[in-house]
Amino acid sequence: MLNCIIVEDEPLARRQLEAYIEQIPFLQLVGTARNPVIASAILQTEVVDLIFLDIKMPQMSGIEFLQQKDIFQQIIFITAYPEYALQGFELEVTDYLLKPVTFERFSKACEKAKIKISGSSTVKNNREQPDYLYVKCDNCLEKITLADILFIESMLNYVHIVTTKRKYTVYSSLKGIHERLPQNSFLKIHKSYIASLDHISTVTQSRVRIAGHELPISRRKQQDLKQYLTNKQQGDFKD
Known part of the structure; x- marks a missing residue:
C-alpha cells in the first residue's frame, strides 16, 4: 500500500x-x-x-x-x-x-x-541472492547483508537501518522494508521498530536489548516475540 x-x-x-x-x-x-x-x-x-x-x-x-x-x-x-x-x-x-x-x-x-x-528506486530484494538487500542511500545503491542488520527504526518518511557496521538512512516506510525481509528472522516489535531475532540478547516486559541498544516492545507483540525466540531457541526471558 x-x-x-x-x-x-x-x-x-x-x-x-x-x-x-x-x-x-x-x-x-x-x-x-x-x-x-x-x-x-x-x-x-x-x-x-x-x-x-x-x-x-x-x-x-x-x-x-x-x-x-x-x-x-x-x-x-x-x-x-x-x-x-x-x-x-x-x-x-x-x-x-x-x-x-x-x-x-x-x-x-x-x-x-x-x-x-x-522496485529499484528505494529497496531491492535480490531474489537470486536473498541474503542481502540493496538500499538507495545518498544517491547510490548500498548492499546490506541481512545478517548484519540489528534493527530498523521508523522516522516518518525515512527509516534508519542499524547494522553491526553502520547506520543507513533510507527513504522508505517501515512497512515497505518489512515486506522485503525474511519473516522468520525479523519481527516488527513496535509501530516504529523491526528487530532482528538473531541479535536480541535480552527481553523484558517492555523492552528488548540488541547490541547495547534498548528498543521498546508493544504489549501485543510480547507473546509473538517470546514464541519466535522459543522456536529459534534463543535468549532468556525476564519477568
Missing part, C-alpha cells in the same frame, strides 16, 4: 482525484491540501510515498514547492498547463498529467510510481 496526498487548490479537481484514488487498490489517501504550505505540514506528520501535485496554486506553485523543499516522495504533476512539462521532468517527477485526466491515464501514472517506490 502506498500512502499518498493531494495538493490541489480546486475543490472539484480534488474530489475527482479522491474518487480515482479510491479505485486504485494499492493507494491510501492520507491527506489533502489546497496549497503547498498545508502539504508541508502533512509531510511532517504522515508517512507519504506519493504526492499528486498541482502546479498553479496560491502562495506557492508546485514547481516552487519542489525547488524549495527537500522532497524525496514520488511526484505526479496534475495540471492544465502543458508549458511546464519540461520543468517537471527536469525535476525528475514520476509523471506529468494534463487536465482533464482520464482514469486510464491516472492509473498508468500510479503504476509507474508503484514500480519506482517498491
